[in-house]
Amino acid sequence: MSAMIRRLPDTLVNRIAAGEVVERPASAVKELVENAVDAGAKRIDVVMRDGGRALISVTDDGHGMAPADLTLAVERHATSKLPGEDLLDIRSLGFRGEALPSIGAVSRLTLTSRPAEADTAWCLAVAGGAVTPPAPAAAEPGTTVEVRDLFFATPARLKFLKAARTEFGHAVDVIHRLAMAHPEIAFSLSDGQRVAVRLGATTGDLFARRLDRLSQIMGRDFAANALRVDAQREDITLTGYIGLPTLNRRTASHQFFFVNGRPVRDKQLFGAVRGAYMDFLAHDRHPLLALFIDLPPTQVDVNVHPAKTEVRFREPGMVRGLIVGALKQALADAGHRSATSASTAALGALRPATAPPTGPTPWATGGARHHPGPGLRERGALYQAPPPVGQLPALEAAPAAAAPAGDETPVDYPLGAARAQVHATYIVAQSADGIVIVDQHAAHERLVYEDMKAAMAADGIKRQILLIPEVVELDEPAVDRLVQRQNELADIGLVLEGFGAGAVVVREVPAAIGDSDVQGLVRDLADELTEMGEALAVRDKLADICGTMACHGAVRAGRRLSPAEMNALLRQMEATPHSGQCNHGRPTYVELKLADIERLFGRR
Numbered sequence: 001m002s003a004m005i006r007r008l009p010d011t012l013v014n015r016i017a018a019g020e021v022v023e024r025p026a027s028a029v030k031e032l033v034e035n036a037v038d039a040g041a042k043r044i045d046v047v048m049r050d051g052g053r054a055l056i057s058v059t060d061d062g063h064g065m066a067p068a069d070l071t072l073a074v075e076r077h078a079t080s081k082l083p084g085e086d087l088l089d090i091r092s093l094g095f096r097g098e099a100l101p102s103i104g105a106v107s108r109l110t111l112t113s114r115p116a117e118a119d120t121a122w123c124l125a126v127a128g129g130a131v132t133p134p135a136p137a138a139a140e141p142g143t144t145v146e147v148r149d150l151f152f153a154t155p156a157r158l159k160f161l162k163a164a165r166t167e168f169g170h171a172v173d174v175i176h177r178l179a180m181a182h183p184e185i186a187f188s189l190s191d192g193q194r195v196a197v198r199l200g201a202t203t204g205d206l207f208a209r210r211l212d213r214l215s216q217i218m219g220r221d222f223a224a225n226a227l228r229v230d231a232q233r234e235d236i237t238l239t240g241y242i243g244l245p246t247l248n249r250r251t252a253s254h255q256f257f258f259v260n261g262r263p264v265r266d267k268q269l270f271g272a273v274r275g276a277y278m279d280f281l282a283h284d285r286h287p288l289l290a291l292f293i294d295l296p297p298t299q300v301d302v303n304v305h306p307a308k309t310e311v312r313f314r315e316p317g318m319v320r321g322l323i324v325g326a327l328k329q330a331l332a333d334a335g336h337r338s339a340t341s342a343s344t345a346a347l348g349a350l351r352p353a354t355a356p357p358t359g360p361t362p363w364a365t366g367g368a369r370h371h372p373g374p375g376l377r378e379r380g381a382l383y384q385a386p387p388p389v390g391q392l393p394a395l396e397a398a399p400a401a402a403a404p405a406g407d408e409t410p411v412d413y414p415l416g417a418a419r420a421q422v423h424a425t426y427i428v429a430q431s432a433d434g435i436v437i438v439d440q441h442a443a444h445e446r447l448v449y450e451d452m453k454a455a456m457a458a459d460g461i462k463r464q465i466l467l468i469p470e471v472v473e474l475d476e477p478a479v480d481r482l483v484q485r486q487n488e489l490a491d492i493g494l495v496l497e498g499f500g501a502g503a504v505v506v507r508e509v510p511a512a513i514g515d516s517d518v519q520g521l522v523r524d525l526a527d528e529l530t531e532m533g534e535a536l537a538v539r540d541k542l543a544d545i546c547g548t549m550a551c552h553g554a555v556r557a558g559r560r561l562s563p564a565e566m567n568a569l570l571r572q573m574e575a576t577p578h579s580g581q582c583n584h585g586r587p588t589y590v591e592l593k594l595a596d597i598e599r600l601f602g603r604r
Contacts (some may be wrong), residue, residue, distance in 0.1 A: 025052025051164030
């Protein structure tokens with residue numbers, strides 16, 4: 001009988017492998033730029049035409065390759081980055097030896113390289129997997145990789161590519177992520193006509209370089225509202241910057257993670273960030289941040305997927321705990337600080353739609369343009385000038401406004417001293433160099449919530465006995481899940497027991513719940529136990545209830561406050577961590593600097 005199994009030819013094997021490594025043009029850009037980073041480049045320039053279909057060119061000033069290295073570079077599983085055979089000791093971005101042969105199998109690839117000590121460069125070409133031997137060429141020290149007609153050998157893949165603009169946008173994201181991890185390298189990306197990314201190499205210490213690069217990519221708002229993170233647990237180090245909760249987005253697209261200098265996407269890391277910001281943001285809002293995790297290579301496995309964007313930690317619990325603890329500490333150290341973006345938005349809302357004209361303004365009369373006659377401009381300026389003291393008898397005769405009780409010097413306090421209450425909702429305070437507008441309900445909601453959390457941490461969760469036990473009807477599986485967890489539920493303040501085949505009876509509840517809907521709480525917990533299978537969901541639910549209680553227990557909008565009450569609220573905000581935002585991530589106050597106010601009125 002003839003053999004039914006046959007060995008696939010190398011060209012077909014390379015095309016199959018290319019389907020994993022080169023999903024789209026941005027994947028090829030990622031692999032080639034990572035090679036340039038590993039080569040010690042200080043500048044990397046990328047050009048893409050037609051979204052990468054027609055051309056991808058990556059030029060670097062790295063150490064270059066000799067002719068023998070060029071020949072090996074396009075063979076599968078040939079690499080200079082794995083000196084030994086230990087796949088757990090990986091200290092470079094690339095190590096699999098698949099990128100160049102995979103790209104060459106589905107495109108027309110040209111490699112031109114020259115080591116710094118060599119007199120001439122060498123060029124090698126690959127077309128659909130067929131290799132042309134190296135030949136002398138003219139080039140500067142470094143390496144240039146050109147990829148033309150991507151996927152010409154596998155035309156079916158072209159049908160799955162998006163528009164050129166979309167594919168180019170994916171490449172921009174790739175460059176940005178690698179640039180964040182390597183601020184000492186200059187990057188550029190263009191489409192042949194315009195430069196979309198131009199990032200110069202940054203200087204200074206590590207944190208200064210990173211913040212400079214992050215501000216170039218994530219914007220000045222992030223740099224102005226970023227909190228430094230620097231923590232260590234055993235041999236794991238966590239550094240980077242996180243944004244204040246009031247600086248948030250609808251998606252997690254502005255959250256970047258790096259493990260040993262490698263950009264990664266890991267659900268566990270996103271979950272840790274969500275846990276750290278749980279008390280400060282609504283469920284549909286996400287903070288901005290860039291975190292760098294450095295640990296021994298043996299503690300993380302990067303050989304999970306050919307794209308190398310997924311990792312597996314040996315101690316995932318320790319990594320998560322480090323992230324949650326470090327981020328919560330950084331947020332606590334920020335105190336009452338709120339994002340400056342709220343002030344910028346307020347100034348934008350106050351600023352007129354059109355800028356005031358500069359220089360002489362022509363007056364229109366009957367369609368003709370006339371300039372003011374001699375002396376008229378001077379008389380107009382005299383009319384607009386503030387009158388001398390003593391010429392406003394109506395205001396001078398008015399009784400002087402009484403100073404607020406307990407009048408305080410604004411320079412002594414970060415949030416200033418209360419001067420007025422507007423619409424029985426907003427407190428206006430005068431600071432040393434501006435004014436502060438406080439949303440009294442949002443601010444007091446955060447203060448009440450923090451007090452409740454502190455009480456729970458100090459004395460444990462207090463319980464109260466229901467005068468009339470609450471009977472909650474549920475389906476039998478839900479009752480079984482709750483009864484199986486009744487001891488754990490009792491530890492966090494909820495005492496219940498089975499009450500027949502399809503119901504439970506609740507005898508005690510956490511005191512923080514008060515008159516909350518017990519039936520709704522128990523049903524929600526039963527649903528959460530179905531999904532999560534653990535009583536930790538109860539603590540999360542209790543945190544939500546605490547937030548709801550804080551909202552109801554806070555000073556309501558529309559309540560008149562005395563000057564002493566307003567100042568007491570300001571002082572308590574200054575002493576309470578996280579008071580710059582309410583429980584949903586909205587700012588509790590907006591600060592307007594005097595210089596900004598003067599610009600609004602044309603004084604500057």
